[in-house]
Amino acid sequence: MALDKPAPDDAGGGLIRFDSLAGCLTGAQKPTVWSLLVTVFGDLAQDEGARISGAVLGRLTDLIGIKPEATRVALHRLRKDGWIDSRRNGRSSDYFLTEWGRAQSAAATPRIYATTPAATEAWLVLTDPATPAGAKETGGAWVASSMLVTATRPDPEDRTLFATRLDAGDAPAWMTAKICDPVLAHLSQDLAARLTALDDALRDTGGLDCLQITALRVLIVHGWRRIALKAPALPDHVFPDAWSGAACRALTAELLQRLPRQALADLEGAAAP
């Protein structure tokens, strides 16, 4: 795997502006590289046949502050794990999602890019304590033994269950803490603050080239993805008070509209030596 070196110098103003914008999102902490690359492929190259050159990947990760060696190691790991594959293309290589990787990306896409909550209703379901429920696949959250919170109303004819709707303010703190642990709620608060700062700083995209727009876009999607995929598919009103997922979702959607997905051909053109 040969990665092209990033362009040795950049037109000063655009890069300074990009760094200050990207700084809103990353702070001092750099994302896990292989996970960030999953976000890159999911955002840019989920279509069948879509490929990204080593040059584009090198430029994007460099913008985000990732060293070429770390990118190489992460690409190797993703190939080994079956997420991506590569093809030689002249002096360089192109990378693309495997069938399995595309399926994983497609499954996560609705949650990450949703502009509306994953669900609008929550149901508290009490199951027979003598019959351990194996129904972990409901997409809800078990808040205690025999107590499930789910977005799907159970069949009212099912006389083995007790079910009642949870409206805003119904769930006590111990229940909301089981639906979303305090660490995840705190992460969502942190991200909401960062996205708000970016939203304030990004009055226009002037001075940003297509690679910088894409790098910002990737950082936004990645920040929200790490939270959205860990949260159960339940309405925001059953989350803890600290949960800021609704704000993250709205800011992500708005920022991604202002930082639209760039054509792969344009990115390749910009990254070409």
Added chain:
Amino acid sequence: MALDKPAPDDAGGGLIRFDSLAGCLTGAQKPTVWSLLVTVFGDLAQDEGARISGAVLGRLTDLIGIKPEATRVALHRLRKDGWIDSRRNGRSSDYFLTEWGRAQSAAATPRIYATTPAATEAWLVLTDPATPAGAKETGGAWVASSMLVTATRPDPEDRTLFATRLDAGDAPAWMTAKICDPVLAHLSQDLAARLTALDDALRDTGGLDCLQITALRVLIVHGWRRIALKAPALPDHVFPDAWSGAACRALTAELLQRLPRQALADLEGAAAP
């Protein structure tokens, strides 16, 4: 403790009628004697200063089919346990509830003689699983870990609890079975059938003397007492389908009206040798 012997022979017709009526209630099974005597004292001699002679106790227990020796043993046990005390009265003894025994009887009386359900509303309360609730004194039923069914609505301001009203048909079978176990529900069905049979057979109290009326009354109260005091103070609609407590309560109230409490002086007169 000297118990007078029962009158050696009785006016035939009245006794035959009594036996067939009492047979509706007892079937082949005789009640536990000391427990039945608690019912006798609670029904006849709960007032301060009220006493029952050995003669009356002997006649009542004999009518119910209890041997004099068994009555003597039971009275001894009740004295030893602090329920009752006795005073010599000429050749015989009088028996009466202790202060403690009167307090126990008074506490149980509302449940036993109630003509209305112990409660009209039921609330399902979910408590924090991390905080074991010691609130067993609520009078409700714990249907699972952290799940209480109670007649009292919790303070809506208490944000540590989730509470919702349980209406008719809301509670699944596993929950109603925890509120009232199947054995107790079956006992209530059996008693309701017996009380219905007695209700049919007892078109009038003609031919029954005051001791016989009292013995029937005691059997009715005793049958219902054993069930009513074991059931939680919750509305009938959260009990299992088999639960017939509402029928027992209504039949008991109706039969006791037709078999009114007899004056102690009249009983003493009838039992006098």
